[in-house]
Each structure stands twice: as structure tokens, then as C-alpha cells.
Amino acid sequence: MTLKKHLILFAIGFSAWLIYFLLGLPFNYFQDWSTAEQVLLSLSTIFGAAPIIALFTIIFFSGNYIKTGIWLAFYSSVPLIFLDFLVSGIILKGGISIFITHWYVTIGYIYVWIIGPAFGFLLTKLKEEIRNSDELF
Numbered sequence: 001m002t003l004k005k006h007l008i009l010f011a012i013g014f015s016a017w018l019i020y021f022l023l024g025l026p027f028n029y030f031q032d033w034s035t036a037e038q039v040l041l042s043l044s045t046i047f048g049a050a051p052i053i054a055l056f057t058i059i060f061f062s063g064n065y066i067k068t069g070i071w072l073a074f075y076s077s078v079p080l081i082f083l084d085f086l087v088s089g090i091i092l093k094g095g096i097s098i099f100i101t102h103w104y105v106t107i108g109y110i111y112v113w114i115i116g117p118a119f120g121f122l123l124t125k126l127k128e129e130i131r132n133s134d135e136l137f
Contacts, residue, residue: 001071005061009068012057013075016049017083020105029088029102042104046111050076054112054119065127069120076116077109 024030030038054072061068084105088098099106 001067006071006075009057009061009071009075010079012053012072013077013080014083016053016076017080020045021087029092030104031101038104042107045108046115050108050112050115051119054115055123058116058119058123064120065123066117066120069116069118071116073113073116076112081109 021029027033030041033041054069057072058065058068084098084102085096088094088102089096094101
């Protein structure tokens with residue numbers, strides 16, 4: 001992948017993080033929410049926002065969908081772990097415990113590694129099916 005594509009994937013991951021963070025600011029990064037509301041936030045992210053972002057990003061990049069899904073997972077987790085620790089752990093003085101107190105964010109670092117490659121795999125299979133069906137006619 002080109003440097004430009006890597007920068008775009010990083011920008012997508014960072015933008016999603018920034019929106020999530022800014023939405024959470026009035027609620028102490030969602031700490032003021034009840035556990036039920038935090039679970040609902042996590043579920044809506046897992047089954048709503050993350051798959052939509054992954055699907056459109058992977059389709060936009062075309063080419064090797066699985067590879068793009070893996071890179072998207074990387075840029076949606078690894079740099080964001082450091083951003084969350086910098087902002088919530090150091091600047092807001094939450095320390096390393098933010099990964100426990102903000103569990104709904106921490107699980108996000110995991111499920112993007114499932115969603116990104118899974119969508120890449122599914123799109124690859126769909127592309128093969130379409131190609132095979134075109135060969136039949």
C-alpha cells in the first residue's frame with residue numbers, strides 16, 4: 001500500500017476516535033453513563049458504526065480487501081491506544097487504569113481486529129463469486 005493510503009487509513013481511525021471522544025466529553029468520556037448505557041454504546045459501535053466504516057473504507061480502497069481490513073484494524077486500534085492513554089491516562093490523570101474503567105473503549109481495540117479482516121474476507125469472497133458467476137455466462 002502507498003504512503004497516501006496509510007495516511008488515509010490513519011485519518012479515518014483518528015477521525016472516528018476524535019468523534020467518539022468529543023461525543024463523550026460532556027459525559028466524562030462516558031463515565032457518567034450507567035453500565036447499561038455503556039453496554040448499549042458498545043453494542044451500537046460494534047454492530048453499527050464500526051462495520052459501516054469498515055465496509056465503506058475497504059470498498060473504497062478496493063484491491064486486496066483482506067490486507068486493507070487488517071491495516072484498517074491496525075490504524076483503528078494501535079495508535080488510538082496511545083491517544084487514549086495520552087489524553088485520558090496522562091492529561092486527565094486517569095493512569096493506566098483507564099483501560100479498565102473505560103472498558104467500552106478497550107474492547108474497541110479488540111473488535112476492530114475482528115470486523116476489519118472479516119469484512120475484507122467477505123468482500124474477497126463476494127468478488128470471487130461475482131467473477132465466477134460472470135464466467136458462467
